[in-house]
Amino acid sequence: MESVIVKDLSLNFGAVKVLNSLNLAIEQGEFLVLLGPSGCGKSTLLNCVAGLLDVSAGQIFINGKNVTWEEPKDRGIGMVFQSYALYPQMSVAGNLSFGLRVSGMPRDEIDKRVSRAAEVLQIESLLNRRPAALSGGQRQRVAIGRALVRDVDVFLFDEPLSNLDAKLRSELRVEIKRLHQRLKNTMIYVTHDQIEAMTLADRIAVMKGGVIQQLDTPQAIYSQPVNRFVAGFIGSPGMNFLDGVLAKGPVFEADGLTVDLERYQFESTDGTGRTVQLGIRPEHVLIGEAAAAMPHTAETAVELVEPMGSDTLVWTRLGGQAFALRVDAERAVRDGDTIRIGFDPARASIFDAVSGERL
Amino acid sequence: MDNTVSADLRDLDTSGPSGPRPRRTFSRRNIFLYGTLLVIALYYLLPLYVMVVTSLKGMPEIRLGNIFAPPVDVTFAPWVKAWSQACTGLNCDGLSRGFWNSVRITVPSVVLSIAIASVNGYALANWRFKGAETFFTILIFGAFIPYQVMLYPIVILLREMGLYGSLWGLVIVHCIFGMPILTLLFRNYFTSLPEELFKAGRVDGAGFWGIYLRIMVPMSLPIFVVALIIQVTGIWNDFLFGVVYTRPDTYPMTVQLNNIVNSVQGVKEYNVNMAATLLTGLVPLAIYFASGRFFVRGIAAGAVKG
The missing domain is CATH 1.10.3720.10 (MetI-like)
Structure with missing residues (x-):
């Protein structure tokens, strides 16, 4: 059964159309990540689901109930904000219990829920502190706890880790994933961080300009991006794009470069003659002896080397265009070396140069 | 491995300035700054001072005209009168x-x-x-x-x-x-x-x-x-x-x-x-x-x- 359904949702701020007739269905217990650059409408969509923004058109269903006109508190949602949004004058326990006290829940039930949430999030020792006396990670735990005590079906996260430093972010990321495994609630998570999206999501919705570009599993989005935008947004370091033409064969042709695309799975049959872009991820390019076994190989000179610790990014040229590949850090590659590289065109992506769509 | 900076410290002349720069209490800058502040403070406090001393004097003392002089004979009668006896129009029960x-x-x-x-x-x-x-x-x-x-x-x-x-x-x-x-x-x-x-x-x-x-x-x-x-x-x-x-x-x-x-x-x-x-x-x-x-x-x- 679907937990959250967004149907033909539009939202305008004056003349600006932020969301335009958007449709989205989220399964019960699913972890869905809304991913996109800032201004793509992902937070707006989340605020609409939460009921914090009035929609211009369309409907929202949560657990089969039409909540389009409902107040946030009546939608069965809990929300975690980027800036934590803890009430500064209340203790941690006060923050956790605020929503329950507002709803007039009996005292002992409140205590039970607060202590259970505190136990789940391991913040029992902090219950009497004020938010100002907590670290960033602790604050965000309390913010999650505030959604937890409300015993709701759907959790909404609005960039919850963006204010934390890199180390804490990866720690809390794991904790959120564990929390989801344990609670099995539906979670909608907004982020612009692709690592968070890839690691947490059951499905990712990549958004741009208020439109969902692709809604699929992280693996499918990584390996089969539907257009150039998704391909470029996912993956770090980013995908290589080579400009060229699709010729009969089918082959990809660029300046002094011909790539046989016999093994490539085309989505549309008629592509010959179009100007296209060939996309290859740096981690899919092999070097040295391993490269020789690949369907496509080339000799090329190293222009720049970026050591990143775990591995090294090597910049070179292919078909006269900048091209990066990721090699093991153990391998000694220096500027000016000539290396043999190879890749499998079946793992590449080909996009129409004009529309950006995958071919 | 030696992690210190490689410059040879033994040849440096270390007798010069070291640590925080000394600050003199009575530098020209301080005298000017605090002097100005003091003068301005006095200028603003003077009217208040005149009001307070005048309110504590009797009328004969005020008629002498020394408005800056402190009261010789301190009296609270003017305060009592202002609060409870001074006449305003028909009423004479003060402020x-x-x-x-x-x-x-x-x-x-x-x-x-x-x-x-x-x-x-x-x-x-x-x-x-x-x-x-x-x-x-x-x-x-x-x-x-x-x-x-x-x-x-x-x-x-x-x-x-x-x-x-x-x-x-x-x-x-x-x-x-x-x-x-x-x-x-x-x-x-x-x-x-x-x-x-x-x-x-x-x-x-x-x-x-x-x-x-x-x-x-x-x-x-x-x-x-x-x-x-x-x-x-x-x-x-x-x-x-x-x-x-x-x-x-x-x-x-x-x-x-x-x-x-x-x-x-x-x-x-x-x-x-x-x-x-x-x-x-x-x-x-x-x-x-x-x-x-x-x-x-x-x-x-x-x-x-x-």
């Missing part, structure tokens, strides 16, 4: 009547105007209802209309409502005229609070009043103190509205003070005048001293988030 009138005007005016304006500001900042911008523009426009223009229309309004001459009429007038600036103050403060707190309150199920009373107000002590100081000083020191909208038996303290100081009959009792003026100024002064710390914090609060 005490005006003091209590002023209290009865100031307290409800301050409480009412701050209560209404803070809710206004909160609604304008957080609830963005239809027409909010227009409402706010009209309200702020009201702040630029000179009071004098509205004096007589308000006299008619109050007369029609049967409130002319009563303390409550004046309370209403003070509330209305305080509204633009106070609403602006509160709106800007509430706008500076993180919007996510308001959203979190809504998700937690708190309504309009729940969010206002349980989330916003407890976070806003500094701005309430600023509003309190602005209103207490403004209303306590008000003369124009007081003299126009009240009757002699409901005159606020400022109007009574004017009647004492500007009386044209009899001997000018400078010591009583000074004592009366000091008495009238005590309330705003006390408010400043009690909450000045919050005042500065509140004024600065708009700049800092969270």
